[in-house]
Amino acid sequence: MNMSFFNKAKRAADQTPAPVAAVSTSGPLFQLDGTYNLDPSHTQIGFVARHAMVTKVRGRFAEFSGSASTKAGLVDPKIEVTVQVPSISTNDEGRDGHLKSADFFDVEQFPTITFSSTDVTAVADDTLRVAGELTIKDVTKPVTIDFEYAGAALDPFGNQRVGLEGSTVVDRKEFGLTWNAALETGGVLVSDKITLEFEISAIKAA
Secondary structure (H helix, E strand, O other), X not given: OOHHHHHHHHHHHHOOOOOOOOOOOOOHHHHOOEEEEEOHHHOEEEEEEEEOOOEEEEEEEOOEXXXXXXXXXXXXXXXXXXXXXXXXXXXXXXXXXXXXXXXXXXXXXXXXXXXXXXXXXXXXXXXXEEEEEEEEOOEEEEEEEEEEEEEEEEOOOOOEEEEEEEEEEEEHHHHOOOOOOEOOOOOEOEEEEEEEEEEEEEEEOO
């Protein structure tokens, strides 16, 4: 068993941040410099919820924008992301319609989800810890996400790309997403704990 993967999954589940390791200031994260914009065609912002206590439902947002900027050495880093909630998709039109309704996201009143970083720190040579404020339905809560740095590459079109992957767990009720239904066998239809997943590809601005 890959114990490193197991430990990362456990930390995501219980929201315990990974311990800070010895970090080399000459490592790749400290070499990043400039502004990087999310590439929507190669980025996924998604979520996982437990359904009926026994299985999982996965969804994603198809429309979003965002950028990250920093000076070399992770000086003055800043990350901003805006998600268009009506673009939600779980591969089921009926379920998507319910999620857009006032029972959940109420997209007519609250069409966007936003994230703004408050602190960005390298906690390992390949791990970036991003703390910030997540706003859903005009409710703002602090969240922390550990991103694994996948590296940088120059693509065939001359774009300088960076890749990161991360996840965190939030309690949807804290953001006013309180709808649920009781099951005859006990428990509820939708879990309170939701895993947010991020697979990021960002392009350096010219």
